[in-house]
Amino acid sequence: MAHPTARVLAVLELLQAHGRMSGAELARRLEVDVRTLRRYIVTLEEIGIPITAERGRHGAYMLVTGFKLPPMMFTDDESLAISLGLHAARSLGLAEAAPAVESAQAKLERVMPANLKRRVRAVSETTTLDLSAGVAPDDNDALVAMTTAAQARQRVHFHYRSASGEVSERDFDPYGLVYREGHWYVGGYCHLREGLRSFRLDRMHDVRVLKDTFERPADFDAAKHLTFSIATIPRSEVVEIVLHTGLQTALENLSPSLGLFEPYGHDVLFRAHTDSIDWFARQLARLPFTFEIREPAVLREAVCRHASALLQLHDGQ
Numbered sequence: 001m002a003h004p005t006a007r008v009l010a011v012l013e014l015l016q017a018h019g020r021m022s023g024a025e026l027a028r029r030l031e032v033d034v035r036t037l038r039r040y041i042v043t044l045e046e047i048g049i050p051i052t053a054e055r056g057r058h059g060a061y062m063l064v065t066g067f068k069l070p071p072m073m074f075t076d077d078e079s080l081a082i083s084l085g086l087h088a089a090r091s092l093g094l095a096e097a098a099p100a101v102e103s104a105q106a107k108l109e110r111v112m113p114a115n116l117k118r119r120v121r122a123v124s125e126t127t128t129l130d131l132s133a134g135v136a137p138d139d140n141d142a143l144v145a146m147t148t149a150a151q152a153r154q155r156v157h158f159h160y161r162s163a164s165g166e167v168s169e170r171d172f173d174p175y176g177l178v179y180r181e182g183h184w185y186v187g188g189y190c191h192l193r194e195g196l197r198s199f200r201l202d203r204m205h206d207v208r209v210l211k212d213t214f215e216r217p218a219d220f221d222a223a224k225h226l227t228f229s230i231a232t233i234p235r236s237e238v239v240e241i242v243l244h245t246g247l248q249t250a251l252e253n254l255s256p257s258l259g260l261f262e263p264y265g266h267d268v269l270f271r272a273h274t275d276s277i278d279w280f281a282r283q284l285a286r287l288p289f290t291f292e293i294r295e296p297a298v299l300r301e302a303v304c305r306h307a308s309a310l311l312q313l314h315d316g317q
Contacts, residue, residue, distance in 0.1 A: 006075055007032065008040045012049060020062040076119065082108065083120040092179055094140055143177075145207040146186045150174040155191075155212040159205040168192065172199070173214040176222030180257070187222040187229075189214070198222075198229040230257045235273035237296055239280065243268040245289040253287055281306045 007030050014021060014029060027037045041061060045051055050064035086101045094100070105124065109117050142158070149156045159169045170192035178185045183200050190197040242264060243250045250261055250268045259272025270291075274280045281302035284291065293300045 004040075006077070008043050009075065011037070011040045012044055015051070015061060015063050020060045022060045026061065076116065079108075079112070079116055079120055080123060083123040087124050092184075094143070142201040142204045142207045143184055145209055146174050146177060146201065149209045150176060150186070150188075150216075152209075153213050153216060155210045155214055156207055157210055158207040160199060161203045161205070163203075171210070171212075172197075173216075175216050175220045177201075178222045178226045180223075180226060185222075185226050187220070187225045196225060198226045227256050228260070231259045231272060233273060235275045237274050237277060237280075237299070239270075239272040239274055239296065239299060240294040241270045241272075241284070242292040242294065243270050243287075243289065244291060249289065253289075254283065258283070277302045278306075285310065 010030055011026060014026060023034050023037055027034045030037065030040075032040075041051060041053070050067050052062050052064055054060050054062075083105075086105055089101050105120075109120065112120065145156060148154075153173075155171055155173055157169065157171050159167060161167050170190055172186075172191065173189040174186050175188040176186070178187065178198075183202060185198050185200055187196065187198045189195070239259065243254075244267050246266075247261060247263055247268050250270065254261075254270070259270055262269050272280075277296075277298050280299060284293075284299075284303055285306045293303065
């Protein structure tokens with residue numbers, strides 16, 4: 001949204017959507033300074049948009065009561081974003097995603113001018129988004145309940161079926177949600193285990209939002225916590241490897257959810273758990289940099305076997 005006109009229109013959309021917003025918040029959303037924002041406000045007033053400004057420390061901008069814009073005013077960039085968003089929704093593990101996308105797309109196209117409609121259809125008909133689609137649940141109830149509760153800072157109660165089939169029920173403070181590798185996860189405080197946990201939404205049943213409220217830690221990162229949770233799941237073998245490369249290169253070649261990565265001098269110390277030594281050996285054998293396996297010894301042996309097999313295959317060709 002680099003063009004000033006687009007930012008001016010964005011101010012109008014934000015005020016119409018939120019009703020009342022401070023200058024500081026508007027400036028932050030648009031990534032401009034407060035002085036620039038004031039120029040945008042003046043521009044809107046000059047074209048006849050009635051805006052009221054409250055002065056003082058807690059002042060804010062708002063549209064005059066009763067003023068409404070005609071619906072569905074989209075720039076080309078906005079329509080592209082909407083079309084891609086609807087396209088992506090098919091792969092985000094949502095129940096009834098396909099009919100919902102088709103319905104929303106049809107409603108949008110009814111009010112779009114012909115040239116814009118052609119652009120939007122071009123996107124949906126010629127692009128493929130590989131988002132590692134998982135199996136969609138029967139409904140979106142858990143997703144709706146968790147997002148609503150996380151925003152309102154309200155506790156939830158649910159039944160949970162673990163990977164082994166064990167069913168439990170617990171109270172939970174949802175801090176944030178993450179979509180990863182075909183599944184939705186929620187991270188937060190579990191009152192049953194008295195600690196931070198992450199749960200898969202498709203394994204939840206009978207989710208109820210409670211009246212109890214909570215405070216979300218300011219520094220909580222749902223994606224980072226999910227990575228840590230997956231990487232530290234107890235498994236049969238503990239792995240420790242020194243990767244002779246930088247942290248960024250290590251993360252580009254090994255999934256962040258595979259284990260824990262930390263700088264180790266000029267190298268990276270990689271710790272993980274695995275139930276399959278052979279699978280782990282195959283992941284290491286394809287790395288474009290050298291490494292030192294500290295433990296377990298069986299992993300060193302498995303990598304050597306895999307490397308020998310690859311060499312024999314190469315020699316045979």
